Amino acid sequence: MARSLTRIGHEILERNRGAEDLVLLGVPSRGVPLAQRIAARIAAVEGVEVPVGSLDITFYRDDLRKNPARGPQHTEIPPVGIDGKTVVLVDDVLYSGRTVRAALDAMNDLGRPDVVRLAVLVDRGHRELPIRADHVGKNLPSARSERVMVRLAETDGYEEVRIAEGPSNVGRKGEQA
Numbered sequence: 036m037a038r039s040l041t042r043i044g045h046e047i048l049e050r051n052r053g054a055e056d057l058v059l060l061g062v063p064s065r066g067v068p069l070a071q072r073i074a075a076r077i078a079a080v081e082g083v084e085v086p087v088g089s090l091d092i093t094f095y096r097d098d099l100r101k102n103p104a105r106g107p108q109h110t111e112i113p114p115v116g117i118d119g120k121t122v123v124l125v126d127d128v129l130y131s132g133r134t135v136r137a138a139l140d141a142m143n144d145l146g147r148p149d150v151v152r153l154a155v156l157v158d159r160g161h162r163e164l165p166i167r168a169d170h171v172g173k174n175l176p177s178a179r180s181e182r183v184m185v186r187l188a189e190t191d192g193y194e195e196v197r198i199a200e201g202p203s204n205v206g207r208k209g210e211q212a
């Protein structure tokens with residue numbers, strides 16, 4: 036995980052030709068600490084503190100009517116805003132792509148970045164929308180019947196990426212626990 040995040044930090048810098056106008060927005064819950072970790076890597080390499088924020092997508096899901104919403108998570112846009120910026124969305128797992136679609140919608144209500152890119156720790160395939168990640172920690176081919184679990188010290192108290200048997204969880208974010 037550590038090496039993947041370091042590489043993603045380098046890739047973001049290379050793609051953006053530096054850290055200028057970059058903003059990292061993590062999708063809660065685990066996308067936020069991942070965005071902070073990537074920002075720390077960028078600071079170590081480039082000596083620049085890239086603004087980090089969080090983007091709650093709870094009320095932008097396309098299946099809200101099917102799944103009752105859980106309590107909203109935190110949206111915090113850094114003071115520099117997102118207008119005219121290169122925003123890198125960060126999440127732990129990319130699966131159907133519905134969370135990312137919702138994130139694009141949520142962002143639309145907050146400003147107009149010049150460019151939006153996507154960084155994920157794990158891409159497990161099975162997309163249901165025309166969405167792909169620009170920066171991928173690891174491609175992890177998986178069956179739909181499985182679930183990829185990412186656990187982070189900041190949110191879970193321990194570190195793990197695991198494939199488990201269980202519901203694939205399409206559209207779960209925003210569902211009541």
Ligand SMILES: O=P(O)(O)OC[C@H]1O[C@H](OP(=O)(O)OP(=O)(O)O)[C@H](O)[C@@H]1O
Pocket residue numbers: 062063064065126127128129130131132133134135204205206207208209
């Ligand atoms: O591409 P998708 O099909 O949208 O799946 C990916 C999303 O699913 C997971 O969140 P989950 O809904 O499990 O909520 P969590 O972050 O609370 O674990 C994960 O954190 C991604 O945000």
Ligand SMILES: O=c1cc[nH]c(=O)[nH]1
Pocket residue numbers: 128130159181182183184185203204205
């Ligand atoms: O396997 C999956 C699918 C969606 N979200 C996850 O976190 N894992």
